[in-house]
Amino acid sequence: MSRWTTARLVSRTKESDTARTLHLDAPGWPGHLAGQHVDLRLTADDGYQAVRSYSLSAPADGDRIAVSVQPAPYGEVSPYLVEDFPEGADIEVRGPLGGWFVWRPDRTEPVLLVAGGSGVAPLVAMLRARLALPEGPAFHLVYSLRGPQERWFGDTLDSLAGRTEIAVDYAYTREAPPGSARPVGRIQQAELLVDGFTPAQAPLCFVCGPTAFVEHCANALVALGHRPDRVRTERFG
Amino acid sequence: MGMQDGNALAGPLSEVFAVDVTAAQRLCPGCGTDSAVGALHVYRMATAAVARCPVCGEIAFRIARHAGALWLDFGGGGALRIPVG
Amino acid sequence: MAALTPGFRSRRRAPGDRLPPGQFLTEGFPVLSAGPTPAVATDRWRFTLTTETGDQHVWTWPQLTALPQADVTTDLHCVTRWSKFDTRWRGVSLDMLLDGVDTEARYAWVESYGGYTTNMPLADLRNGRAWIAHTYDGRPLPAEHGGPARLLVPHLYLWKSAKWVSGIRLRINDQQGFWESLGYHAYGDPWREQRTWGD
Numbered sequence: 001m002s003r004w005t006t007a008r009l010v011s012r013t014k015e016s017d018t019a020r021t022l023h024l025d026a027p028g029w030p031g032h033l034a035g036q037h038v039d040l041r042l043t044a045d046d047g048y049q050a051v052r053s054y055s056l057s058a059p060a061d062g063d064r065i066a067v068s069v070q071p072a073p074y075g076e077v078s079p080y081l082v083e084d085f086p087e088g089a090d091i092e093v094r095g096p097l098g099g100w101f102v103w104r105p106d107r108t109e110p111v112l113l114v115a116g117g118s119g120v121a122p123l124v125a126m127l128r129a130r131l132a133l134p135e136g137p138a139f140h141l142v143y144s145l146r147g148p149q150e151r152w153f154g155d156t157l158d159s160l161a162g163r164t165e166i167a168v169d170y171a172y173t174r175e176a177p178p179g180s181a182r183p184v185g186r187i188q189q190a191e192l193l194v195d196g197f198t199p200a201q202a203p204l205c206f207v208c209g210p211t212a213f214v215e216h217c218a219n220a221l222v223a224l225g226h227r228p229d230r231v232r233t234e235r236f237g
Numbered sequence: 238m239g240m241q242d243g244n245a246l247a248g249p250l251s252e253v254f255a256v257d258v259t260a261a262q263r264l265c266p267g268c269g270t271d272s273a274v275g276a277l278h279v280y281r282m283a284t285a286a287v288a289r290c291p292v293c294g295e296i297a298f299r300i301a302r303h304a305g306a307l308w309l310d311f312g313g314g315g316a317l318r319i320p321v322g
Numbered sequence: 323m324a325a326l327t328p329g330f331r332s333r334r335r336a337p338g339d340r341l342p343p344g345q346f347l348t349e350g351f352p353v354l355s356a357g358p359t360p361a362v363a364t365d366r367w368r369f370t371l372t373t374e375t376g377d378q379h380v381w382t383w384p385q386l387t388a389l390p391q392a393d394v395t396t397d398l399h400c401v402t403r404w405s406k407f408d409t410r411w412r413g414v415s416l417d418m419l420l421d422g423v424d425t426e427a428r429y430a431w432v433e434s435y436g437g438y439t440t441n442m443p444l445a446d447l448r449n450g451r452a453w454i455a456h457t458y459d460g461r462p463l464p465a466e467h468g469g470p471a472r473l474l475v476p477h478l479y480l481w482k483s484a485k486w487v488s489g490i491r492l493r494i495n496d497q498q499g500f501w502e503s504l505g506y507h508a509y510g511d512p513w514r515e516q517r518t519w520g521d
Binding site: 048076077080091 | 331332333334
């Protein structure tokens with residue numbers, strides 16, 4: 001059983017103009033698997049409490065955990081976490097949570113990751129867990145985002161340049177960088193047919209993002225011939 | 238709020254189960270689909286949620302977190318009201 | 323007692339003449355549902371009132387829309403804490419549908435396409451306080467908001483205003499509906515903040 005414990009905000013780092021990663025110190029953290037999430041509980045001075053779930057965006061690192069937050073317009077919690085939650089302050093945390101949408105480092109099959117917007121967070125945790133291994137299965141990330149300014153985890157993704165077994169494709173939906181061959185627009189089914197990650201290779205597929213995006217991509221993967229139980233989804237709702 | 242996956246209920250379920258239930262399998266009595274709890278379709282309302290078979294929509298369970306108790310209903314037998322802090 | 327999260331404030335505003343306690347005002351119209359949105363064609367749509375003795379009164383879509391219509395402008399209060407002011411609806415008053423129905427019942431059990439249910443005292447459906455609404459803001463009610471028709475009982479929390487309504491059973495005894503049987507309040511008055519059983 002998971003209990004609420006206290007974590008302290010150590011620092012915030014920038015993922016985009018608006019999004020931030022919060023680095024928290026959680027004493028006694030038991031470790032976690034890539035893809036798991038935490039619940040954060042906030043308490044206002046009038047006793048009102050709000051609970052929100054956030055994916056862990058980095059693999060286990062001692063007592064240190066990271067969550068990445070996109071502030072929702074008029075949101076109650078996310079703008080506070082991004083702008084106002086003070087460094088050095090405490091927040092209640094429960095986790096790690098969820099044993100279904102996870103990648104375990106002893107898996108050997110290829111892994112196809114499909115991210116929509118901030119849904120990239122748990123998928124980059126999986127990518128980082130793979131990068132921490134000296135060798136392991138092939139990974140491929142298809143990252144759908146509005147424009148280049150909204151790319152998260154740039155340092156990690158740029159470090160993949162030149163690697164063949166771990167790669168990322170970008171699918172810009174509104175604005176693409178100059179020189180992009182791909183026209184802007186939402187991901188097409190054919191873009192999810194990636195060499196080395198076809199249904200014949202039986203990859204594990206993880207899809208994360210807004211509900212409509214996940215619905216679209218998961219249906220496309222199943223239509224391509226992936227077994228439904230190998231297409232794991234996390235909808236932000 | 239749109240539909241979510243069973244994954245999203247890992248937190249509330251962890252209040253009363255000693256193991257992670259989202260990795261458990263469920264065989265749907267309605268349509269025969271065998272699916273992980275983490276892959277069920279979840280609809281939320283305030284501090285409650287209903288989890289349904291992703292294929293036929295039959296209710297798998299309902300859960301609610303109210304003051305002092307977690308309510309859990311697997312259908313037909315009446316909701317369990319489990320005292321929690 | 324949980325530790326305070328410094329500087330965190332809820333969106334709740336001080337209650338006023340129009341905003342019940344614990345609510346905040348929204349301009350949007352959030353969509354909440356307990357399951358997939360059912361597709362209900364108006365040519366197959368029926369609304370059935372069933373009395374405690376089993377007498378049934380059935381309206382088809384043409385019959386419902388041929389009845390005198392009411393235009394209603396009202397505030398909505400959702401138990402998820404948003405409120406929305408001045409929403410505009412058109413529909414048929416429950417007074418019209420209950421007129422001439424012989425009943426001793428004190429409670430109403432509301433049923434929807436898709437299986438949703440809710441309950442309330444029958445008195446709350448009378449005296450110009452409840453409608454079968456089919457038009458929102460001048461347009462046919464979208465399916466995501468309960469179209470083709472939903473119950474509208476705006477003086478209670480919005481989960482009582484069952485989307486995709488298919489009928490009402492009049493009952494001698496109260497019976498808990500979908501959310502009520504999971505701890506939500508049998509009455510649900512936003513002004514008394516009757517959210518859950520204990521409230």
